[in-house]
Amino acid sequence: MNRGGVVKGRHGVAKPMIQKKICLLGSFAVGKTSLISRFVRGIFSDQYLVTVGVKIDSKDVEVAGETIRLVLWDLAGEDEFAKVNPAYLRGAAGYLLVADGTRRATLNQAKVLQKRVAEAMGPLPFVTLINKCDLVSDWEIPETDLQALRADGWEVIQSSARTGEGVEDAFASLARQARVKRPQ
Amino acid sequence: MPEDLTVGRTEGAPALNASDSRMEHGIEALLAGEGIMVLRRLGPKRFRVEGTPPVWASQVGEVPLRTGTEFDPAAVFLFLPYFLEDAGSPWATDDAPPQTSDIWCQTLRNGEYLHFTATARRMGGSEILLVRALGVDFEERRHVLQKARELALAHERLLKEISKKEALLHCLVHDVAGPATTVIQCFGLLGLEDGLTASARELVNMGSSEARRQQVLLRGTLDIFAADLSALEEFFTDPATAPDVLRSVNSVLKQLTASFAAKGITWSLVPEPDRPSPWLVAGHGGKLERILYNLLENAVRHSPVGSTVTIRLTDEVATVCVAIDDQGPGLDPGLAATLFERFVQGKTNGGSAGLGLYFCRMMINRWGGQIGCHSLPAIGSRFWFRLPKPGAGPDPTAAPTPPKH
Numbered sequence: 372m373n374r375g376g377v378v379k380g381r382h383g384v385a386k387p388m389i390q391k392k393i394c395l396l397g398s399f400a401v402g403k404t405s406l407i408s409r410f411v412r413g414i415f416s417d418q419y420l421v422t423v424g425v426k427i428d429s430k431d432v433e434v435a436g437e438t439i440r441l442v443l444w445d446l447a448g449e450d451e452f453a454k455v456n457p458a459y460l461r462g463a464a465g466y467l468l469v470a471d472g473t474r475r476a477t478l479n480q481a482k483v484l485q486k487r488v489a490e491a492m493g494p495l496p497f498v499t500l501i502n503k504c505d506l507v508s509d510w511e512i513p514e515t516d517l518q519a520l521r522a523d524g525w526e527v528i529q530s531s532a533r534t535g536e537g538v539e540d541a542f543a544s545l546a547r548q549a550r551v552k553r554p555q
Numbered sequence: 556m557p558e559d560l561t562v563g564r565t566e567g568a569p570a571l572n573a574s575d576s577r578m579e580h581g582i583e584a585l586l587a588g589e590g591i592m593v594l595r596r597l598g599p600k601r602f603r604v605e606g607t608p609p610v611w612a613s614q615v616g617e618v619p620l621r622t623g624t625e626f627d628p629a630a631v632f633l634f635l636p637y638f639l640e641d642a643g644s645p646w647a648t649d650d651a652p653p654q655t656s657d658i659w660c661q662t663l664r665n666g667e668y669l670h671f672t673a674t675a676r677r678m679g680g681s682e683i684l685l686v687r688a689l690g691v692d693f694e695e696r697r698h699v700l701q702k703a704r705e706l707a708l709a710h711e712r713l714l715k716e717i718s719k720k721e722a723l724l725h726c727l728v729h730d731v732a733g734p735a736t737t738v739i740q741c742f743g744l745l746g747l748e749d750g751l752t753a754s755a756r757e758l759v760n761m762g763s764s765e766a767r768r769q770q771v772l773l774r775g776t777l778d779i780f781a782a783d784l785s786a787l788e789e790f791f792t793d794p795a796t797a798p799d800v801l802r803s804v805n806s807v808l809k810q811l812t813a814s815f816a817a818k819g820i821t822w823s824l825v826p827e828p829d830r831p832s833p834w835l836v837a838g839h840g841g842k843l844e845r846i847l848y849n850l851l852e853n854a855v856r857h858s859p860v861g862s863t864v865t866i867r868l869t870d871e872v873a874t875v876c877v878a879i880d881d882q883g884p885g886l887d888p889g890l891a892a893t894l895f896e897r898f899v900q901g902k903t904n905g906g907s908a909g910l911g912l913y914f915c916r917m918m919i920n921r922w923g924g925q926i927g928c929h930s931l932p933a934i935g936s937r938f939w940f941r942l943p944k945p946g947a948g949p950d951p952t953a954a955p956t957p958p959k960h
Contacts, residue, residue: 399704419708421701423670423693424658427633442633450707456657461637474711 388431390440391549393542394460396484397469398477399448402502405532406469407443410542415533422447425459434546441546455484457491464549465496467541472501472529473509478516496548497526498541504529505536583607590690592620596646596682600627611688614663632686634659638673645675646682658689670697725777732773738766778914791839797945798840799833800847800875801826804866807847811855819861826868834868836875836942838922846918849911850879850938857883857936869958871941874924876958878939885930894928915940927957 395403404422409415411430426445431438444463449455460466468485470478481499488495499520501512517527526544530537583606586593590609594602604612604624613619616631629636638656645654653676662668670689677683742763745751751759791797808815808822815822826834836843854864862882869876886894895916919926924942931937939958 400708419701419705421697421704422660423697423700424660425634426660426668428662429633448704450704458641459637 388438388440389550390429390442391464391546392442392444392462393545393549394444394446394463394466395469396446396455396466396481396488397448398471398474398480399450399453401448401469401471401474401477402532403448403467403469404445406467406500406502406530406538406541407445409532409535409538411443413535415535417533430542432543432546434543434550437550439546439550441542449480449484455487457488460488460492460495463492463495465498465545467545468497468499470499470501470512472503472512473506475511478512496545498545498548499525499527500530500537500541501527502530502532505531505533586685590688592686594628594684594686596684597625600629601625602628602684609688611663611669614665614667615661615669617664628684628686632659632661632671632673634661634671635673639675646677649677649680651677658693728773728777732770735766735769735773739763739770742766792837792943792945794835794945797835798838798843800836800843800877800942801832801834801868803840803844803847804868804877807844807851808866810848811851814852814855815864818855818858820855820858821863823863823865824868825865827870830868830870834870834875835945836922837924837945838918838942842918846915846940847877849915850940853911853938854879854881854883857881859883862935867958874941874943876939876941878937878958880931880935880937882935884935885932886928886936888930891928891930895926925956929957 395407397403399421400419404420404426405415407426407428411428422445424447428443428445429440430443431440433439444459446455446459447453466488468481470481478501485497485499488497501517504510517529520527528537528541528544530541532538583593587607587609590611592608592612593605595605596602602625604620604622604626606622608620608622612621616626620626620631629639634656638654645651653674656673658670658672660668660670670693672687672689674685674687675683676685742759745759746756746763804824808824851864851866858864858881864882865880867876867878867880869878895912916926919940919942922942924940926938926940928936928938937957941958
């Protein structure tokens with residue numbers, strides 16, 4: 372995890388680094404932890420390891436010439452054993468809504484989650500990731516579904532934690548939106 | 556945890572004697588051994604490590620946390636600000652109840668990670684924060700959750716695989732059934748021809764009959780693969796939605812009225828006396844009726860003209876047993892054990908594909924029940940099944956045991 376709480380200003384004067392809390396939401400086993408692992412450490416593992424509670428990581432990114440520390444909250448996947456607590460999003464500058472492109476039901480669950488979050492937290496910037504796009508032969512979500520989401524104003528990116536496709540783009544997009552819309 | 560824990564001792568408290576001091580060190584070692592770090596709140600964003608820190612304290616921050624280290628725990632444990640804000644005022648008064656956080660996961664400097672919880676409480680006038688690394692018990696619970704999730708994923712994959720195979724089978728059956736229909740129509744037209752010899756007409760009839768049987772078999776095959784899929788799907792164990800087996804029996808008897816009448820067979824329904832309705836069981840109403848239909852239709856098919864089919868319902872505390880007795884020729888002992896397998900037929904198949912009983916077994920097992928059959932010496936045969944009552948749950952260790960009556 373990256374640490375340190377200051378950056379050098381234009382004249383070499385230390386100033387506090389801007390931090391933005393970003394949450395990852397989605398059904399279980401859609402690849403939330405793997406996306407963070409790819410983004411923060413650049414690694415990927417095929418092994419599925421269940422996340423319990425909250426797992427927090429951070430990474431510094433450059434947005435418009437400014438260094439922002441993204442504090443990434445990987446929330447345990449939702450299923451019949453565990454429900455996501457929307458209160459975890461308090462103070463979040465945005466969130467990534469993750470679905471598994473090889474399991475169509477996870478997109479429906481993502482829509483339900485998004486609604487719950489919107490009701491609990493109000494409008495927050497979010498980016499939807501349809502993950503595992505490297506698994507072409509098992510893909511279950513047709514392009515028309517994604518077009519329908521985009522027509523509703525959702526930003527939808529197909530991603531793969533395995534290959535890295537779309538991962539940087541998604542976090543960068545959210546960082547840009549978070550920086551502009553919800554200063555902490 | 557004892558209330559006189561010395562970490563809560565305030566300035567000006569009586570000095571400890573040697574025995575108290577040994578106890579204090581013992582408690583500190585115990586807490587450290589349990590993976591608990593004791594922090595005393597000194598002020599906003601300022602806490603001090605009290606007593607012996609646990610082993611993980613050397614790996615969790617940028618610098619090792621030692622006895623007496625003063626730091627802002629929010630900078631080390633990123634989840635803590637959220638918890639402390641949510642916790643309200645656990646330190647406001649002596650009688651304020653302690654607050655414990657949800658679980659969070661933290662990566663250590665060595666790349667490993669640990670799961671933690673925090674408890675904020677006031678003790679002896681001190682504001683205490685206990686940060687605990689979760690140990691073996693937690694890992695076991697996590698392992699169970701991991702296995703449950705893996706099974707859920709495997710179940711999803713299995714359903715998907717079966718769906719693909721079913722689609723393929725439908726295509727194949729459709730391709731085979733098309734020509735069979737043409738053959739039936741051709742035989743039909745041939746049968747209308749004048750001047751057929753008796754033996755030619757017999758051959759036409761035989762061909763037509765066999766082509767029709769082929770169609771029945773194809774339809775049965777499709778049904779059973781559809782049932783394979785549905786057997787993996789939802790059923791009801793909630794009393795509000797669980798089916799009433801007595802009502803299902805009555806419904807099926809009504810559907811089979813003509814079949815009973817055609818052979819002059821009567822039926823006798825014997826629910827347990829004085830047992831009030833409903834007779835709720837785990838399962839799915841529509842499929843339960845199909846099971847009963849298969850078993851009762853089977854009984855009618857093998858019953859002699861003028862005989863009686865008896866249906867008994869027995870309440871067995873946690874389960875309900877349904878037994879269907881006929882007065883037919885009985886079962887070949889060698890066949891009874893395999894009768895519920897796929898494509899197995901009795902002595903006289905009577906045009907069935909040997910899939911009806913397989914369907915019954917598949918569904919009953921899926922709902923946590925048992926099914927079986929045996930001969931009734933000098934009477935006929937008995938087919939029976941037993942289903943758990945809603946909420947009772949199956950006994951996975953129970954061997955199939957025939958009903959006692």
